[in-house]
Amino acid sequence: xxxxxxxxxxxxxxxxxxxxxxxxxxxxxxxxxxxxxxxxxxxxxxxxxxxxxxxxxxxxxxxxxxxxxxxxxxxxxxxxxxxxxxxxxxxxxxxxxxxxxxxxxxxxxxxxxxxxxxxxxxxxxxxxxxxxxxxxxxxxxxxxxxxxxxxxxxxxxxxxxxxxxxxxxxxxxxxxxxxxxxxxxxxxxxxxxxxxxxxxxxxxxxxxxxxxxxxxxxxxxxxxxxxxxxxx
Numbered sequence: 687x688x689x690x691x692x693x694x695x696x697x698x699x700x701x702x703x704x705x706x707x708x709x710x711x712x713x714x715x716x717x718x719x720x721x722x723x724x725x726x727x728x729x730x731x732x733x734x735x736x737x738x739x740x741x742x743x744x745x746x747x748x749x750x751x752x753x754x755x756x757x758x759x760x761x762x763x764x765x766x767x768x769x770x771x772x773x774x775x776x777x778x779x780x781x782x783x784x785x786x787x788x789x790x791x792x793x794x795x796x797x798x799x800x801x802x803x804x805x806x807x808x809x810x811x812x813x814x815x816x817x818x819x820x821x822x823x824x825x826x827x828x829x830x831x832x833x834x835x836x837x838x839x840x841x842x843x844x845x846x847x848x849x850x851x852x853x854x855x856x857x858x859x860x861x862x863x864x865x866x867x868x869x870x871x872x873x874x875x876x877x878x879x880x881x882x883x884x885x886x887x888x889x890x891x892x893x894x895x896x897x898x899x900x901x902x903x904x905x906x907x908x909x910x911x912x913x914x915x916x917x918x
Contacts, residue, residue, distance in 0.1 A: 688878065688914040689885040691741075691864060692892060692902070693717070695724075699902060700732045700740070706907035710739045712777055712805075712887065717898050719748035721777075721807075723764050729771045739774030741805060744795070751781040751809035753791055765798040775803025777833070785812060787819055796828050804828045805864065811837055820851060820860035831862040833887055840868020841877060848881040856882070871909040878917050886914070 692708040694700045695717055703711050713732050716722035721743045724732075732740050746753070746760045753761065761778070768776055776799055780791040796804065806823060810832050813819045823829050836844030836851060852863045865877060866887030874886065892907050894900035 688917050690910060690914055691866075691885060691887045692907075693721070693887075693889040693898075694732065694740075695898065696728070697731045697735050700735045702902040702904075703907075704735075704737055706902060706904055707911035708738060708907070710741060710774075711736060712743065713740050713773070714743040716748065717889075721745060722748060723761075726767050726771065729768060729773055733772045739803065741775035741777050741803060742768045742773050743807070744768070744776045744778040745807075751779055751812065752783055753780050753788070758791055758794055761795060762798045765795065765802070769800065769802060773802075775805065775830075777805040777807050779807045779809030781809050781812060785814060787813065787822060789822070792826070796826055799828055802828070803830055805830065806832045806861065808833050808835070808867065810834045811867075816847070816851060817854055820854055824858075824860045829861050831864045831885060832860070833864045833866050835865065835867035841865050842868055842870075842873040845877065845880045848877070848883060852881050852883050871906055871913070874910060874913050878913070886910075 689709045691710040692703045694711045694713050713724050714721035715724040722745050723743055744761050744764050746757050780788040782788045806829050811834055835841040836847035854860055855863050863883045864885040864887050865883040870891040890896050890898050894903045
């Protein structure tokens with residue numbers, strides 16, 4: 687079964703995603719900045735409103751994916767809040783100034799995460815050697831998937847890389863590949879056919895008018911769900 691993750695920025699989104707066939711929610715605020723950690727009140731409301739897993743963005747600012755000790759302190763407190771609120775998981779990532787995975791920071795965050803489901807987010811797309819990074823992330827069983835478009839370009843323009851990453855993941859050398867960034871109902875069929883990715887991530891493309899200013903679209907969500915179900 688192909689899995690559908692949908693971005694939610696408020697409780698109405700959460701309820702709609704549940705009604706329209708999403709399998710998992712990525713809960714964020716500050717979507718114009720690429721997604722930041724939502725408030726505790728929103729996390730609690732989302733969990734209460736959802737019958738599907740809610741994974742919460744852990745990102746204290748949008749300046750970069752490089753985090754100092756103060757940033758990590760905030761992120762650790764946020765992870766604890768997510769656990770207490772009963773969310774299913776977290777979405778995170780950390781890089782060094784040199785542009786590689788910051789494993790020291792990552793291990794601190796994973797230690798706080800405990801049994802939470804973990805997605806390594808699109809910081810992955812800033813890495814020079816994604817295949818090597820995917821292999822290295824496999825050493826951390828808590829990291830169930832990597833959200834990626836196969837680089838800085840939108841996913842439909844990076845099909846060879848996504849196919850390569852999914853092949854490596856399927857061979858047991860890394861977490862699952864969650865393809866996102868630039869996917870639309872119109873491009874989804876070719877992305878699935880060409881890459882074989884098991885999970886997809888949608889944001890503005892399943893909203894009315896293709897904008898986060900508008901609610902989720904029942905018809906566009908239905909179109910995505912039908913395509914995913916045809917690949918079971």
